[in-house]
Amino acid sequence: MLVAIALGSNLGDRVRHLDHAVARLQTVVRQLKVSRYVETAPFGVSGPQPLFLNAAAVGGTLLPPRELLDILFGMEHERGRDRLRPPGANAPRTLDLDLILYGDTVIDEPGLVVPHPRFRERRFVLEPLAEIAPDLVDPGTGLTIAALLAKA
Secondary structure: OEEEEEEEEOOOOHHHHHHHHHHHHOOOOEEEEEOOOEEEOOOOOOOOOOOEEEEEEEEEOOOOHHHHHHHHHHHHHHOOOOOOOOOOOOOOOOOEEEEEEEOOOOEEEOOEEEOOOOHHHOHHHHHHHHHHOOOOEOOOOOOEHHHHHHHO
16 A cells, blocks of 8 residues: 655754654555655744654555554654653654555544545645655545645
């Protein structure tokens, strides 16, 4: 299954955190293609935060979506992120990995929503994704990543 994953970091050695994630992703995602790392301002957060380093990755996997998501969360944990600990989802983070697309599958289950519910309005996801997979189609809208970026 072709998957798209967003990567981000705004704490500590951001490049090292993303490099770690890419190396680990290569063990579970075949033919991994990764965008450039792009520095972006924090989006949708309360209070000042350091700049993010963002990227996107696409490739193939045989893992079911829930198992892949659990592996992504494990990678975050390896870099010191604890999703259960306050101050919450919009806090600064060493590593943030989001499952954006899982082929043309649409999933809405507790703890797993694919396509990612907010990726369409996030340029920091769309721009890196458009760099490596502009023709990838969002099953929620039927639009390509390039078309979604043009609308954002």
